[in-house]
Amino acid sequence: MKTLIKGGHLVDPKAGIDDVRDLVIENGKVLGIEKPGAEYPADMNSIDAAGLLVLPGLVDVHVHLREPGFEHKETIATGCEAAVAGGFAAVCCMANTNPVNDTVAVTRFIIDKAKRANLAKVYPMGAVTLGLAGEILSEMGELKQAGCVAFTDDGRCVMDATIARNAMLYAKSFGVPIAAHAVCEKLAGDGAMHEGVQSMKLGVPGVPSAAEDVMVARDVVLAEHTGAHLHIQHVSTKGAVRLIRDAKSRGVRVTGEGAPHHFTLTDADVGDYDTNAKMAPPLRSAEDREAVIEGLADGTLDVIATDHAPHEALVKDCEFERAANGIIGLETALSLSWALVRQERLTRFRMVELMTWAPAALLSLPHGTLAPGSPSDVTIFDPEARWVFGPEHVKSLSKNSPFSDGN
Amino acid sequence: MKWTRKDVVGLADLSVEEIRHILDTADRFREINEREIKKVPTLRGKTVVNLFYEPSTRTRTSFEIAAKRLSADTVNFTASSSSVGKGETLLDTVKNIEAMRPAIIVIRHPNAGTPMLLSKRLHVGVINAGDGWHEHPSQALLDLQMIREAKGAFENLTVAIIGDITHSRVARSNIIGLTKLGAKVRICGPATMVPAPAAEWGVEVTHDLEHAIRGADVIMMLRLQLERQRQTLFPGVNGNTRGFTV
Numbered sequence: 001m002k003t004l005i006k007g008g009h010l011v012d013p014k015a016g017i018d019d020v021r022d023l024v025i026e027n028g029k030v031l032g033i034e035k036p037g038a039e040y041p042a043d044m045n046s047i048d049a050a051g052l053l054v055l056p057g058l059v060d061v062h063v064h065l066r067e068p069g070f071e072h073k074e075t076i077a078t079g080c081e082a083a084v085a086g087g088f089a090a091v092c093c094m095a096n097t098n099p100v101n102d103t104v105a106v107t108r109f110i111i112d113k114a115k116r117a118n119l120a121k122v123y124p125m126g127a128v129t130l131g132l133a134g135e136i137l138s139e140m141g142e143l144k145q146a147g148c149v150a151f152t153d154d155g156r157c158v159m160d161a162t163i164a165r166n167a168m169l170y171a172k173s174f175g176v177p178i179a180a181h182a183v184c185e186k187l188a189g190d191g192a193m194h195e196g197v198q199s200m201k202l203g204v205p206g207v208p209s210a211a212e213d214v215m216v217a218r219d220v221v222l223a224e225h226t227g228a229h230l231h232i233q234h235v236s237t238k239g240a241v242r243l244i245r246d247a248k249s250r251g252v253r254v255t256g257e258g259a260p261h262h263f264t265l266t267d268a269d270v271g272d273y274d275t276n277a278k279m280a281p282p283l284r285s286a287e288d289r290e291a292v293i294e295g296l297a298d299g300t301l302d303v304i305a306t307d308h309a310p311h312e313a314l315v316k317d318c319e320f321e322r323a324a325n326g327i328i329g330l331e332t333a334l335s336l337s338w339a340l341v342r343q344e345r346l347t348r349f350r351m352v353e354l355m356t357w358a359p360a361a362l363l364s365l366p367h368g369t370l371a372p373g374s375p376s377d378v379t380i381f382d383p384e385a386r387w388v389f390g391p392e393h394v395k396s397l398s399k400n401s402p403f404s405d406g407n
Numbered sequence: 408m409k410w411t412r413k414d415v416v417g418l419a420d421l422s423v424e425e426i427r428h429i430l431d432t433a434d435r436f437r438e439i440n441e442r443e444i445k446k447v448p449t450l451r452g453k454t455v456v457n458l459f460y461e462p463s464t465r466t467r468t469s470f471e472i473a474a475k476r477l478s479a480d481t482v483n484f485t486a487s488s489s490s491v492g493k494g495e496t497l498l499d500t501v502k503n504i505e506a507m508r509p510a511i512i513v514i515r516h517p518n519a520g521t522p523m524l525l526s527k528r529l530h531v532g533v534i535n536a537g538d539g540w541h542e543h544p545s546q547a548l549l550d551l552q553m554i555r556e557a558k559g560a561f562e563n564l565t566v567a568i569i570g571d572i573t574h575s576r577v578a579r580s581n582i583i584g585l586t587k588l589g590a591k592v593r594i595c596g597p598a599t600m601v602p603a604p605a606a607e608w609g610v611e612v613t614h615d616l617e618h619a620i621r622g623a624d625v626i627m628m629l630r631l632q633l634e635r636q637r638q639t640l641f642p643g644v645n646g647n648t649r650g651f652t653v
Contacts, residue, residue: 200602201419203519203541203579273520318496319518321539 002026004040005378008049012056013353014361014369023054025376032372049380055352056370057089057120057377059359061179062154062233062257062305063330065091065122068109069098074310074397076110079330080119082308082396086330089377090360090367091120091308095127096155102127102138107146123149123365125179128167132156135163137170144174149363152179154233155280157215159185164219168228177229177255177363180219182240183281187211192321194267194282202273204320207282213239220247223254231362232256234307236281238291245300255362257305258292260329260336261402265289269402275316275323276402279309293345296354303359304351306333310398328396332389332403334381341383414526414533417542418584426584430552439476450479453510458501459536460486460516466536466545470513479510497521498528505531514538540574547580551588554625561588567619568592569651570629571600571640578629582608595619596651599640616651 003025010021010033022034040046065079074082076093083091093110095101101110107124114122126148130136132155140151151171158164158180171178188211193199195206216232220243223230235241235256244256261279266286270277277283295301309326316323337355340346346354360368367377390405408428418426439445455474459467467483474481484504501512511532514522519539526533537543551561558564566585572578572594585592592610594601595618605612613619620626 197604197607200604200607203539203576205540272523314496317498319516319524320520321518 002031002044003376004044004046005049005054005380006046007036008052008054008380010054010370011348011352012356012370013349014056014357015371018349021054023370023378025378028376030370030372030374030376033370047380051382051384053348053352053381053383054370055087055379055381056356056368056374057379058087058334058355059090059303059365059367060088060306060308060330060333060355061092061150061231061303061359061363062259063091063093063308064096064310064326065093065110066310067097067113068106072312072397076113076122077117077119078395078397079308079310080114080117080122082328082330082394083120085393085395086332087334087379087381088120088330089375089379090123090365091330092123092125092149092363094154095125095152096132100127100131101125101148102130102132102143104139104142104146107143107148111147121365121367123147123363125150125152125154127151128153128158128171128178129163134158134160137163137167140170140174140176144176148176149365150177150179150231152181152233154179154181157181157183157185161218161222165222165226168222168226168230172226172228177231179231179233180215181233182212182215182219183207184211184215187214188280190321191282192278192323193270194284194288196267196285198267198270202270202320204270204273207280209237209239209284209288212237212281213243216240216243220244220252220254223247224250224252227253229253229255234259234262234281234305235292235295235301236262236284236288238288241291241295241300245295245298248300255302256295256300257303258296258301259305259307260333261307261327263289263292263296263340264336265402270320273320274402275318275320276327276400276404278320278323278325279307279327280325293340296340297346297350302354303362304333304337304354305359306330308396309400310396311400312398313400316400326400328394328398328401330396331394332401334379335389336403338381338383413530414522414535415544416522416526416533416535418544418547418580418587419542421544421587423587426548426551426588429548430555433548433552445476446478447476448478450474450477450510453479454508455479455481455511455513456504456509457481457483457536458504458512458514458516459484460497460514460521461537463515463536466515466543469545470534470536482509498524501525501529505529537576539576540579541576542580542583543576544580546577547584550577550581550627551584554585554590558624561585561590564590564624565622566590566592566625566627567595567623568627568629569595569616569619571631572596572605572629573600573602575629578627581627582610586610593619593623597640 066074126143191207199206306329519541522535
């Protein structure tokens with residue numbers, strides 16, 4: 001059965017299309033992209049997309065689905081529901097589950113659960129080191145065969161430079177990137193928010209920007225020496241953006257991601273100790289936020305990724321310094337990214353690229369384009385719709401969002 | 408003025424008028440301490456719970472004596488002898504206490520912002536007796552009262568605050584209170600103990616002790632907050648003594 005998505009404004013950066021087009025799909029594949037005015041059989045199932053954006057299903061290279069081990073925060077099924085609600089057709093889940101995704105059994109479990117949920121496609125990232133302990137490399141070869149698309153100790157930083165270097169060399173042999181949560185844990189210390197005017201006023205221990213800059217600098221040096229593909233996760237500082245820009249100009253294989261909360265909010269949004277504004281890396285200064293936006297615009301940062309991090313109320317409804325890090329992001333990412341288009345900080349084309357083809361290409365995933373023959377994962381978005389995001393909309397099992405109404 | 412606040416969580420959200428009102432009230436109550444029978448019925452029938460999640464001698468004793476002299480019943484609760492060891496959350500604990508209808512909960516807590524969290528979530532009045540590095544309003548109010556008594560007014564006063572500013576809630580509350588009341592504040596300490604954006608408080612920042620105390624009307628010396636410093640911030644107590652003590 002063919003389906004026609006008619007008259008929408010189709011944006012497909014891979015195909016170079018940013019214009020009104022009809023989309024014909026059949027049996028889970030894109031059949032064709034037609035210019036307006038084409039004739040179709042009258043009995044074809046048709047969706048009127050006039051005035052709407054028709055995009056390749058979005059791709060998010062950074063989510064926490066929490067299963068196995070933390071099913072009270074999120075399950076693979078609820079996480080995939082949230083993904084689809086947010087327009088995401090594919091997500092990469094981090095390895096900091098319990099048990100950690102450092103064995104083939106866990107990788108297979110995740111993929112199997114995702115298949116049963118049958119919503120967004122899930123591509124696991126395996127752990128760089130066993131148990132995320134930063135000491136012994138995981139079996140990256142086996143894990144890749146089982147379905148892991150990259151390796152990361154996200155949530156932790158691989159602090160030992162020898163391990164970090166060997167991880168890059170080892171991953172390079174399998175042609176997969178190392179995704180780095182680049183924050184010096186020593187410099188970050190007990191910091192619970194960005195170190196700056198706001199942390200000073202609130203009396204909250206700060207995480208200096210240097211904690212991120214120092215580690216991005218180290219990892220960039222290691223990537224340059226090893227020739228490995230280094231992907232810097234959730235870039236939050238002006239210094240990190242500059243380091244990545246400089247490394248790229250020298251031909252280092254480094255990529256980077258920006259998160260919607262980092263390009264939307266600043267440390268001022270911590271307000272009166274709002275634990276839903278607490279994440280790692282933290283919300284930074286207005287200057288840092290500007291740098292992240294510039295990085296996304298000029299290609300220094302390659303993708304928008306949510307760092308979707310669900311947490312139950314118990315670990316957020318408490319003292320700020322004790323609250324868990326992270327916020328949910330899948331269901332607000334597209335609207336927040338669209339806001340950058342409205343503010344003319346990103347072109348529509350670039351914004352869509354950052355959420356579709358760029359992340360797909362980053363990890364060689366079969367997503368992110370509507371070229372004929374591609375999977376018919378389509379996101380239809382009304383750019384003029386006005387709505388207030390509240391807990392009642394949330395498909396994720398957890399509701400921890402600073403963008404939520406009433407927060 | 409009419410007091411409308413349920414809580415006192417910091418000097419940051421008190422108005423100048425409210426600060427003056429507290430100082431004036433304290434002046435009047437002061438005389439009670441000189442009487443033979445040091446008790447007035449102001450808070451008779453009310454219960455004050457002192458919830459201390461950090462060690463304290465002076466502050467806790469002060470709060471308890473103050474409550475007793477105002478005829479309140481006091482209950483003291485310290486983290487070591489409580490349900491904290493059983494893993495109960497702070498909000499669970501305080502909601503249980505609130506159910507027993509105290510009038511006021513006085514809280515000291517190692518995490519900044521905790522009194523604000525309680526003030527928003529409880530109907531009972533919350534008084535901050537020190538939260539992390541953030542504020543220590545009762546100590547600062549006491550300091551302000553002392554300064555006013557000694558100097559008469561705050562306008563045209565220069566107050567030097569010297570020592571570990573970063574980790575000191577007393578310094579924060581004093582900086583906020585003094586600047587609100589019109590005093591000029593200088594802060595001085597090694598750069599590891601003075602927040603980099605400190606000038607945003609509207610204070611003069613110096614790392615030179617001589618400069619800090621020259622012409623100052625009041626000098627406030629802070630102790631090293633060794634229990635709150637979590638890293639090497641100075642070479643040793645002696646080194647610090649040479650550079651930053653009077």
